[in-house]
Amino acid sequence: MHVLDDDAVASLLSLEALLPVIEEAFLKQGRGEVERPERPHFPVGEGLDGRNEPAGTGLAMPAYVHGDPAYATKLASVFPGNADPAVDRPTVQAQVLLTDASNGAPLALLAGERITNARTGCIGGLAARELAAGSGPVDLAVIGAGQQARWQTRAIDAARGVDRARIYSPTPDSREGCAADLRSEGIAAETVDTAEAAVRDADVVVTATTSETPVFPGEALADGALVIAVGAYEASMRELDRATFERADRAFADVPEEVAAVGDIVDNEVDPARLTPLSAVFEGEAGRESADELIVVESVGSAVLDTATANYLWGEASEENGVEVAF
Structure with missing residues (x-):
């Protein structure tokens, strides 16, 4: 079995190459050509060092895309407290185990943070490519300044182009750091002092x-805006307000049955029947119908995208990537 650390994954990964991989995974998911068991998620850390509340959330995410040579199981965690500079660890951490679909042999263990960030970024990239009004580069607002804010911006730039990115986070140092990183990659990014200034x-x-x-x-x-919400993944989380959904002409979701349970939908009393599978956009069955439509895309992520990404990376790998270990 090979072990690929983050450096090995980074050496193999290209957003431009990953975008069509993620699009194909969405198409197969929409057609039912995948195996995607329910993903358990559970609180962890309560009772540790005297804690009387959880420190984070653990998740297990298995999936298989029909016809792929391997299936994947991602073990992920979300620890919001890691954003504290004193902790200095990623909020989302993960490992992906890739297993031969023909005989069950373990193939590779891959560092999963970059996989998670890249495939989630591609959701935003593909949504912007297909559903943003007009053509050409977009004027982008990003609320949040963590790793996913960076990856969303990179993927939207790769898929559609970014004319300007306005970054807002309530922590000035965080938004300045995010904008500086993006500028170093050739993306025109600036910071703003309020969320309203970012989205207007x-x-x-x-x-x-x-x-x-x-x-x-x-x-x-603005009229005609496309809103891509990728942060909320459970009932306690809510990024969008009622006014956004009241103004929205259309709402899409990567996994409608799971999106229906997050706070954006539940707390805003949005009818789950309004949620159209994002795969329908790539099938040409749904999409923007006029330039002034306001559209919302909700994403909770799908293990189908993780297994598709891991298979793509394994196909790009050679004996020189990673470390081989006895199993």
Whole structure:
């Protein structure tokens, strides 16, 4: 079995190459050509060092895409407290185990943070490519300044182009660091002092936070804006307000049955029947119908995208990538 650390994964990964892989995975998911068991998630850390509440969330995410040479199981964690500079660890951490689909042999253990960030970024990239109004580069607003804020911006730039990115986070140092990183990669990024200033007149708005309360006022959105919400994945999390959904002409979801349970939908009393599978956009069955439509895309992530990404990386790997270990 090979072990690929983050450096090995980074050496193999290209967003431009991954975008069509993720699109194909969505198509197969929409057609039912995948195996995707329910993903358990559970609180962890309570009772550790005298804690009387959980420190984070653990998740197990197995999946298989029909026809792929391997299936994957991702073991992930989300620890919001890791954003504290004193902790200095990623909020989302993961490992992906890739197993031969023909005989069950373990193939590879891959560092999973970059896989998670890249495939989630591609959701935003593909949504912007297909659903943002007009053509050409977009004026982008990003609420949040963590790793996913960076990856969403990179993927949208790769898929559609970014004319300007306005970054807002309530922590000035965080938003300045995010914007500086993006500028170092050739993306025109700047910071703003309020969420309202970020979203006003933006073509595309991305929310990439673990907030439990809405992160911008829906009334500030421009007509025709595309909102891509990727942060909320459970009932306690809510990034969007009621006004956003009241103004929205269409709402799409990567996994509608799971999105229906997150705070954005439950707390805003959004009818789950409004959620159209994002795969329908790639099938050409749904999409933007006019330039002034306001569209929302909700994402909770799918293990199908993890296994598709891991298979792509394994196909790119050679004996020189990673370390081989006896098993």
